[in-house]
Every structure is written in C-alpha cells, then in structure tokens.
Amino acid sequence: MAQVEKRTASVPALLEWEYAPAPEARDIVQIRERYGLFVGGEEVEPRSGEWFESISPSTEEILFEAALAGAEDVDLAVSAARGAFDNGWAKLAPAERAKYLYRIARIIQERSRELAVAESLDGGKPIRESRDVDLPLAAAHFFYYAGWADKLEYAYPNRTPRPLGVAAQIIPWNFPLLMLSWKIAPALACGNTVVLKPAETTPLTALLFADICRQAELPPGVVNIVTGDGTTGGHLVRHGGIDKLAFTGSTEVGKLIMRELAGRDVRLTLELGGKAANIVFDDAALDQAVEGIVNGIYFNQGHVCCAGSRLLVQESIYEPLLEKLKRRLSTLRVGDPLDKNTDVGAINSKAQLDRITELVASGEAEGAEMYQPDCRLPERGYWFVPTLFTNVAQSHRIAQEEIFGPVLSVLTFRTPEEAVEKANNTPYGLSAGVWTEKGSRILWMVERLRAGVVWANTFNRFDPTSPFGGYKESGFGREGGRHGLAPYLRFE
C-alpha cells in the first residue's frame, strides 16, 4: 500500500549545523597561585616544604600549586582532628551539628556555579555534568545527612550510637567534590572529625571546600584537608591516631590499605573498582536503552567505578541495537569541558590516558573489533574518542579489567540465565543494569546479580538516600542512606 520511496527534498536541507562555542564563564572562580593545607581551621604552609602542580587536563595549563603534605603535616592534621573531637564536637548537641551541615549544604548551593567551573577546570569533566550532577548531589548529601544528625537513635532503636573519633578519608579524582560529600557528610553527622586527602590530580574543589568550612564557621579542626600524592595517603593510613579509614579508589590500593590496617583497631570501608554489566533484553525500549548505555559508559569519560563497561545484549536485538548505538555515538560532542554543549570531556590525567590506550590496544590485539565515531579532538590536553568493542570474548582483558575510560565492550547472551552467569563472571561486583519492560524479570535478575547496586531501566542514577557499595573486589561497606551511618558509629 504505502509505497517505499525516498523523497527528494525540494528545499535543500542544512548540510551541517555547527553549534557556536558556548563556554561557561571561567572568571567566576578565583584560583590562587598556591594553596596550603587546611589544618585546625587555618590554611598552613606544609612542614614538608614541598609543593606540587595541578594542571587542567583539557589544556595542560598549570592551574596552581598545592602543598604536598608529609608525615609531619599529616600528624598535625590528625592531632587537630583529635583535638576538635575531644574538645566539643563529639559532645555538641546533635541538632547543633545538623545546623553546621545544613549551612554547608546551603553554601555549596550558593557557590555551585563556581564549584562546577572549578571541578571542570581541574578534572576535565564537562560542565553539563558538574553543573547538573556533581553539584546538586553534593549539596543533597549534606542536606540528607544533616537530617540524620539528631536522629541516630531512631536509626538504631534500642542501641546507643556513638561516634568513632577521627575519620581518615581518601577520595578519588573522578567526582572530587561529590566523593568529598559522600565521605564528610555522614562522618560529621555521626559526630566524628575528619582528615580528608583529595586526589593528587583534583585537589581544587576540596581546597575551596576548606573555605566553605570557614564560611560556615565550622569549629576549627573538625574538617582538615591534606593535599598530596600517594605518599601522603600512605602517611595517613599508617598514622596511629585514626579510628576509621574510608577509601574510594583502585582495587590495587585498596588491597594495600587492607594489608596495612590488618591487626589494627581501625574501622575500614573500601569502595573500589567495577566492571559492571549493563544487560539489555529484547523487549526493552530500545532508544531509551541506548541512552542508558551511553550514559552508563561515556558519562564522565567512563571515569566511574560503577560504569556499565560491559554491555550484554540479547542476541535477537543485537543488530538493531548496535546500529542505534553507533549512530548515537557519532552525535556525542567531545571537547572543551567548559563548553555547555560538551558531552564528553578530557581524560583526567596523562597516566590514565596511557592506561586506557594500553587496554584498548590489547583489545585490538586480542581480536575484538573496534568502532570509533569520526571525532575531532583538541590538539592540547588528554583526550580519548568514545570507543566500542564488538566480538568481545569473556576472556579478553577488555571484558575483565577495569578500563576506567570511555570504552565499552559488547557481548551477547541468549537466555536470562546466561545473562546472569556472564554478568557475575567477574572479580568485581559494584553495579549492574537491567533493561526490560517486564517487571517480574527485573526482580528475577536482581535476586541473582551479585552487585551492590542494580539499576532497572536506568543507569548511573544516584541519590543520597540510597546505599551504594560493592561485592567481592569492589569493596565493602555502604555509603549513602541509613546504611551509610553505620561505618561511622560504634554502639555501646
């Protein structure tokens, strides 16, 4: 009936529509040349006398210098935290603690544009994400845990929750301010004091957060921030004065920390790597599943521990889904993180870029088929084209190791049982995604997937009320929700 015809346009179509650059104004954030350590409510010069440079990964320009904290500096920070804990913070009325947290949350909201720009400058993530994801969530975490501060006894009926003391917290570079919030908000709500070490490549928003603590008139020493590299983290882990260690980062370092803390009376939570399966069944809403797949792996350049880096597609829809996915990849806009239209920003560091490049080369060498859309990359800075591998075998390195970059491995399955088997066949277990219109199948899958978070018909969705954490080599302990309080409490 309806004949198939390709209509010839009588009015020529636009061949190309270039979006003019739409950069977010950079001058909202005042970056000083140098930042010291934040210890006891003051900015101090490092006793180590050492400094390191923080660069912008999208331009390789040097943004500022930060102090490289040595053993003595870490010791001072822990003492300051101990002092603040003993001299009042722990005994403060819980509702008063809550007021500080609410205040911090509001200041984060007020300064969110500045913080978002700082995050994108220092870390390379697109402003669209820092503005719409990182910042609202960071504020939400403080608001949420502020609410718990005076309700701990209701969270644990018939028990008497008490703070632990000094919490040492080491955070990664992928969501600098958000991870800071995940760590600091519950620690303070429970009455602990904090020594936080931000990642070497992304200390800027933590240093701005120090200023927010002062603005909120948080008592000196309750939050201390020591910048530095792995050695600084090592000093903090080995310090005898800490009661709790919370680490988010690589599985490799997580194992080192666990060894170091064996036999010591230090509570530990680890949130480590992942190799999440994103499982698409043939009855899923395909166009929306494609969006979810893209959001699952190309969000934040794939620098996400719960990224959906393994796509498991039911064989009957493999071809149409791949076609859609490839088409969608070609519309991703890679480039200047400060441009409001950028979808994929810069790779966080040279070291990370090298690691991604090496793993992608191994994928090609092992026989997987690589697809990359046509994509112009800026000349300076660290960049990687959004990449997709097909013909991936379960035994390939790209199907097993965490790449932590914008690289997706596509595998197929035929039955739900096979999907579960393949999804669980990894040393990790942080997250998983299930795409199907069938509610009963979602529940069936959730019961069988060994992953801390399972998303249904969505991916990479976070909320302060929802606990987050891993199985197996993805770590232990939960952050977020009521569950996120327990790691910062002891019970009398």
Place this chain on the structure above:
Amino acid sequence: MATAPALIGGFELPAGPRLPRVGSVDAVALEERAATLAKRSIKRESKLQALDLAIRMMDLTTLEGQDTPGKVAALCAKGMRPDPLDSTVPRVAAICLYPNHVEGAKERLAGSGVKVASVATAFPSGQLPTKLKVAETRAVVELGADEVDMVIDRGAFLSGRYSKVYDEIVQVKEACGDAHLKVILETGELGTYDNVRRASLLAIAAGADFIKTSTGKVSPAATLPVTLCMMEVVRDVYHETGRMVGIKPAGGIRASKQAVQYLVTLYETLGPEWMTPDLFRFGASSLLNDVLMQIRKEKTGRYQSGDYFTID
C-alpha cells in the same frame, strides 16, 4: 477505492523487507533525554541559522471560529513577508487554516511559494463518518489546498480498533491525490508514549507524509518529549525502509527558545537531512513574532518592543 490489507495482530507495517518492531517507550528516560537536549546552548551564528530555518519551517496557523477573510488576508501577507523592515527574513512554509478560507488564501499566496494547508476530516474532533471525512478531503483539495492536515479517530484508536484508524488514513490519503497528507495524532489524548509510538507507526504505515502532534485545541499540545518519541519512530522507519517521513509539532510553541530546542532535538535525532521544511514543520500562530524579535536582536544587539512587529 483503496482498501487496506488485512492486519495480522493489529498494525504491522505492510511495507519493507524487514518490519520494524512496534517496540515500546520508556517515559522516564525519554523525558530525560529531551530535557538534556533542551539544555543545549545555541548562540550567535548557529542561533541565527536556526531562527531563519524556523521561519522557513513554519505553518503559520489560524484555526478559529472567528476567522474572517480579512484575518486570513493579513496572515497571508505576514507569511509572505514576515518582517517588512528586513527583506532577508524568509517566507514561511505554509498558511494553515479551515477549509472555508482555502480559496481566499490560495489567491493571495499565488506565486509566492507559500503553500496552503487546510485541516480536514472534522477537525479537531474527527467525529464524523469516514465517507464524509473522505468527501471533505476531496473538497479541500479541489479548492486548492496543497497540504491536508487530518485528525485520526482517537476514539477508535483508544478502543483498540486500529484497523478503523488505518483504513481511514488510507482512504484520506487517496483522496488527497498530490496534496501532502499530515496526520494529526492528538498526542494529548493518547495518554502514553507507547500509544504515541503505535499511532505514529500506524499513520506512517497508512501513508502519512507527515505525522503531526496536535490540533492545538487539546492540552497538552506539542511537547519536546512527545516530538522526540515521534522522531524516533520516523528514524526507525527510515532505517528499516529508507522512507523519509516528516514531523510537525503543533500547539504550545510560542518562544524562539522552544523552536531552537526542537531543532536541536531534530538535528541530534534525525540528522541534517531532516533540517528542511519538506520534512519538518512548526505549527504555530504566535511563534513568528518572537522569532522575528530574536533575529532583530541577534542582528542589532538590542531588543525592540512588541510595537515594532506587526500583529496580524
């Protein structure tokens, strides 16, 4: 007279070597994607380009009981020369009106390149026996309409009588002859995106040249997510069969900013091939002046008051 082929199980496409799946739509993710696209920041030259295109894609519309030949004449003049002070502003794609005014508009627009689009098939309700709808369609085409905007029988669709809806579109399409057929789904009455997807496929299968969101008489009229949903259907049909179907969001698009958001969504969903009035239209009455205002602002750097733009 054309007859529709028997439809097994409802409404598979009769065309193409590989039938597109009807598929389903996830409302949350669809709306999220539309919201992301709406946040694109389009500036300077790319904005001017978009505004110019928005005018060329516009079906300048008046569909009121109080329409008079005078009002229609004014609208035609506006459509041919939207900005009397700036001759670089292009003409609109078509003037969209009730059958009563087709002849008048045809005369006024002769030789201008602006098309005459007439609504038909008991617009906006569609509650008329099929043969009368077909007769109405024939009549408007005879009166000179270049394009026909029909409404689907939502009552039949919602009660599951898909073949009734399909047959009717097939017959109206035949009555159109050379005139282009736009099929109005009235998405505001369909309730779910799944229904919108289903109705879009049905209309395309029955021969629609365009699928159109709304009559403008029902709220909500066009929204970005619903239009995105229809674009995704059009994309699927194109990739399955090679057939290019047009899309027309209508109703509720009043600001340039919205128009640019639709164009961004079109560009990133269907690509540059669809960026032509042959495949995309805006059904709007008050959008034009806002676009003109924005164009003048982009060109001169200053906003001018409403008094500098004609009210028609």
